[in-house]
Amino acid sequence: MPADSKQALVAGLALSHGEQLQRFLVSRVRNVCDVPDIIQEIFLRMLRVPDHAAIRCPEAYLFTVARHVAQQHTLSQSASPRSIELQEMLTELAAAPNDPALEITAQQTVEELERALDTLSSKARATFLYHRRDGLTLEEIGSRLGVSRAQAKKYLAKALLQFRKHLEAKE
Amino acid sequence: MKLASSHKLNTQIYSEASDWLVEFRSGDVDVAGRTAFYAWLRTSPEHMRAYLEVAAIWNEGSRLDPNRRFDDQDLIQQVRSEDNVVSLEGYDSPRSPHSPLSSSSAARQSGWRVRLLAAAASILVTVCGVWAYSERNTYATGIGEQRSLALVDGSIIELNAASKIRVRFTADRRNIDLIEGQALFHVAKDKTRPFIVNSDQTQVRAVGTEFDVYRRMNGTTVTVIEGRVAVLPSSTFAPVTQNSPPVTEGGSNLERAKGQVFPGRNSIEFPSPPRKDRTTALRSSGNVEELLRDVKNRRNAGQAQESEDGAAKGEALTGDGSMTHTGEFLLAAGEQAILTTEATVKPKQPDIAAATAWTQRRLVFQSARLAEVAEEFNRYNTRRLVIKDPQLADFHITGVFASTDPGSLIRFLQARPGIMIIENTHEILITQRSE
Numbered sequence: 001m002p003a004d005s006k007q008a009l010v011a012g013l014a015l016s017h018g019e020q021l022q023r024f025l026v027s028r029v030r031n032v033c034d035v036p037d038i039i040q041e042i043f044l045r046m047l048r049v050p051d052h053a054a055i056r057c058p059e060a061y062l063f064t065v066a067r068h069v070a071q072q073h074t075l076s077q078s079a080s081p082r083s084i085e086l087q088e089m090l091t092e093l094a095a096a097p098n099d100p101a102l103e104i105t106a107q108q109t110v111e112e113l114e115r116a117l118d119t120l121s122s123k124a125r126a127t128f129l130y131h132r133r134d135g136l137t138l139e140e141i142g143s144r145l146g147v148s149r150a151q152a153k154k155y156l157a158k159a160l161l162q163f164r165k166h167l168e169a170k171e
Numbered sequence: 172m173k174l175a176s177s178h179k180l181n182t183q184i185y186s187e188a189s190d191w192l193v194e195f196r197s198g199d200v201d202v203a204g205r206t207a208f209y210a211w212l213r214t215s216p217e218h219m220r221a222y223l224e225v226a227a228i229w230n231e232g233s234r235l236d237p238n239r240r241f242d243d244q245d246l247i248q249q250v251r252s253e254d255n256v257v258s259l260e261g262y263d264s265p266r267s268p269h270s271p272l273s274s275s276s277a278a279r280q281s282g283w284r285v286r287l288l289a290a291a292a293s294i295l296v297t298v299c300g301v302w303a304y305s306e307r308n309t310y311a312t313g314i315g316e317q318r319s320l321a322l323v324d325g326s327i328i329e330l331n332a333a334s335k336i337r338v339r340f341t342a343d344r345r346n347i348d349l350i351e352g353q354a355l356f357h358v359a360k361d362k363t364r365p366f367i368v369n370s371d372q373t374q375v376r377a378v379g380t381e382f383d384v385y386r387r388m389n390g391t392t393v394t395v396i397e398g399r400v401a402v403l404p405s406s407t408f409a410p411v412t413q414n415s416p417p418v419t420e421g422g423s424n425l426e427r428a429k430g431q432v433f434p435g436r437n438s439i440e441f442p443s444p445p446r447k448d449r450t451t452a453l454r455s456s457g458n459v460e461e462l463l464r465d466v467k468n469r470r471n472a473g474q475a476q477e478s479e480d481g482a483a484k485g486e487a488l489t490g491d492g493s494m495t496h497t498g499e500f501l502l503a504a505g506e507q508a509i510l511t512t513e514a515t516v517k518p519k520q521p522d523i524a525a526a527t528a529w530t531q532r533r534l535v536f537q538s539a540r541l542a543e544v545a546e547e548f549n550r551y552n553t554r555r556l557v558i559k560d561p562q563l564a565d566f567h568i569t570g571v572f573a574s575t576d577p578g579s580l581i582r583f584l585q586a587r588p589g590i591m592i593i594e595n596t597h598e599i600l601i602t603q604r605s606e
Contacts, residue, residue, distance in 0.1 A: 043216040058209040059195045064319050064327055110234050122249035132232035145250055153193045160189035163228045
């Protein structure tokens with residue numbers, strides 16, 4: 001995994017998964033070499049589930065696993081987790097919901113995404129902003145733009161892909 | 172295509188990831204879709220990575236353009252003017268196999284997705300969060316299998332290998348029966364509905380916290396990672412506090428099935444003289460009153476029944492006033508309690524990381540008996556470790572092992588003088604070397 005995509009991944013994971021994971025990953029940005037291990041571990045755990053049909057929501061499951069792996073990683077990093085240290089660590093985690101470092105990373109990403117808005121096709125841009133910024137339903141967007149629901153979904157996916165491309169080019 | 176093949180592949184993965192994300196976010200994924208998604212996700216770490224990244228962008232999308240640089244008029248006008256010129260569909264990627272506007276080459280790419288998405292589009296399904304109310308509210312894992320469960324209240328249960336739980340949610344309680352094995356609970360906060368784990372006769376009650384419960388043959392170990400839990404050692408003495416709701420409506424199925432009253436785990440000891448040593452311990456501490464009470468207990472127990480456990484002792488303890496049986500005690504983060512029929516022990520410096528190492532498929536032993544080590548490995552491997560010589564059971568092991576690979580343990584044992592390993596297809600026998 002090249003270093004730049006590692007960075008992108010850290011930023012990506014940090015944005016997507018819960019406060020604890022965010023904090024953890026942000027604190028790891030200085031030590032990016034851990035991230036491929038984390039990804040690998042998440043992947044292995046996804047592989048290990050033999051009865052995948054029983055997973056009600058594989059998407060939620062993925063995020064859950066990701067969170068757990070990060071948590072376990074944090075735990076295993078503390079060399080001798082005596083009760084006091086662990087308690088301190090947890091208190092510390094709970095007490096810092098607005099990590100400035102995290103805010104900076106997230107803010108930079110948002111700024112990049114703002115720039116990427118200009119590179120979207122007009123339909124993709126309209127659909128994405130209506131849905132994510134304004135909270136319109138797919139049906140509402142469809143009637144506003146004169147497209148079907150399925151097409152609206154397609155524009156959403158296109159917007160995502162284009163955002164991703166833009167971030168990748170910037171890394 | 173002029174694009175390098177790796178880049179092309181990359182784009183395709185991200186394109187599929189985006190499609191999947193939108194499918195999930197629009198609630199259009201059915202059973203077949205979930206299976207297909209899972210298969211897709213497990214194709215490679217790249218797929219998973221792409222999905223996580225795209226999900227992050229999606230989440231962040233709600234923060235975009237807060238100042239409405241693009242207002243409603245702009246957005247619609249841009250779309251109309253574009254429609255009047257040329258369709259720019261697909262300018263940004265060779266993608267969207269299910270798109271009605273997609274090229275024939277895209278349609279060729281993956282027929283299964285076209286079928287899948289056509290099917291998915293026709294049915295609206297709310298996918299997530301129906302675990303606990305399903306008919307199958309008992310969840311089990313086999314040897315070597317681990318599993319995470321998301322409950323409707325937002326709590327997460329990680330179930331270790333060879334384990335089984337039953338979920339029984341009611342309006343005012345969230346009941347979990349740990350029928351066997353071990354589970355790690357990440358409890359969602361809900362003060363009005365306590366989260367209660369029943370393991371054997373032990374009840375662990377939490378409001379919002381994270382803790383691990385391990386039910387073994389001879390007792391239950393409770394380890395608190397975050398927050399605080401209340402442990403009620405024996406549910407046969409449930410009516411001791413007003414705050415603790417009765418456990419009868421099914422939580423005690425197991426007890427009834429076993430048809431016996433359990434001996435009380437009525438004391439917390441630091442560290443843990445086993446029950447039979449208790450008299451001595453008390454004598455040296457000089458607490459005459461307690462000593463007498465203890466002796467009386469034993470006599471009562473002895474009159475009714477000679478055996479160490481069973482109904483008689485339970486009765487004796489019940490009749491012994493509230494002091495020793497109110498029982499309920501609190502465990503805070505970083506604390507652990509080991510409850511057996513003899514006693515309740517709170518180790519002074521519990522190894523919390525070791526207690527949850529199983530979630531990383533690691534086994535951590537600190538001066539553990541070989542018998543215990545073998546029992547642990549046998550939860551993860553179908554080829555069983557068998558100790559042939561009872562003398563070896565007390566051999567002590569310290570170390571960290573991969574739970575699914577007894578190989579390193581075997582090599583370690585083989586290097587010990589006096590130990591011999593005999594392997595066959597379904598067993599690994601540990602015996603004493605005959606010199």
